[in-house]
Amino acid sequence: MNKGIAVWLLMGAFLVAGCEADTTGSNPPEQSESPSRQVTIEPKQETNPTLHWLGSSEGEQVKLYDNREAKEDSHHIFTLEINGNTKDFDWYYLGDMGTDPQVHYTDLTGDGKEEAVVIIQTGRGTGLNNYDIHVVNADDFSEIRVQSYEDIVANYIESHVKKNGDGTLAIAVKAQGQAYNFDYDFDPAPDYEQDELGFGGVTIYRLENQKIKLNLPGSVGISPTYVCDFNVTYTYDEAKNEFIADQIEVEPVENGKA
Structure with missing residues (x-):
């Protein structure tokens, strides 16, 4: 064989081998991703950067978002998502109080359909601990009113505070006609004149056995000092489309701690 031809054949073999090596290196075999690294769908704020996810119900049928761009004074725009549909709500909110909002999806009206329930902390400080509760119809996003503590005190509670000569206080309470x-x-x-209990320093809502519960301590003094607990259980009034006080239990508090 001609020596020149042999050299060209050898160089061609090297070039072919190099191209095959480059092709193999640039296209590695595809590998399936491990379950721990699977991509998950992020909450709604990933498609709308103005929304910040705050919480979800246990089955994630209800999701609550903070609308960062829409806020005014002490009221705040929240975006509530129920089964993929959304609506904005202008709810009282002073900012992060250190407790995450509670989000539920449960039947509180007894009609066999779940409602969205959002409990938001609205105040916190020395002797203060306040929450608001919002119940929303899942079909039309209408908000169902929950009787306020002011209405409950005005309509169902009477109280009297009297100073005893031995430095103690005599507390007389009547709740729904029951005397304590x-x-x-x-x-x-001792220098503060007060003839009835004060309310509103602590208003704590919770859900228990598909019922709304409210812990509403009564207080004396400016500080305040809590002397008894009013534990309210709500019921749904279909005629009024409202949750109203059904039962009120009164219990003395020792050492002024609610």
Whole structure:
């Protein structure tokens, strides 16, 4: 064989081998991704950067978002998503109080259909702990009113505070016609004139056995000092389309702690 031809054949073999090596290196075999690294669908704020996810119900039928761009004074725009549909709500909110909103999806009206329930902390401080509750119809996004603590106090509760000569307080309470009388073992504000209990420093809502519960302590003094608990259980009034107080239990508090 001619020596020149042999050299060209050898160089051609090297070039073919190099091209095959480059082709193999640039296209590695595809590998299936491990389950721990599977891509998951992010909450709604990934498609709308103005929304910040705050919480979901246990089955994620209900999701709550904070609308970062729409806020005014002490009211705030929240976006509520129920089964893929959304609506904005202008709810009272002073910012992050350290407790995440509670989001539920449960039947509170007894009609066999679930409602969206959102409980938001609205105040926190020394002697203060406040929450608001919102119940929303899942079909039309209408909000079902929950009787306020002010209405409950005005319509169902009577109270009297009297200073005893021994430095204690005599507390007389009537709730839904039931009378309660007890002495509190010291007067936390001897120079403060008060003839009835104060309310509103603590308003804590929760759900229990598909019922709305409210812990509403009564207080004395400016500080305030809590002397008894009013535990309210709500019921749904279909005629009014409203949750109203059904049962009120009164229990004295020891050492002024609610």
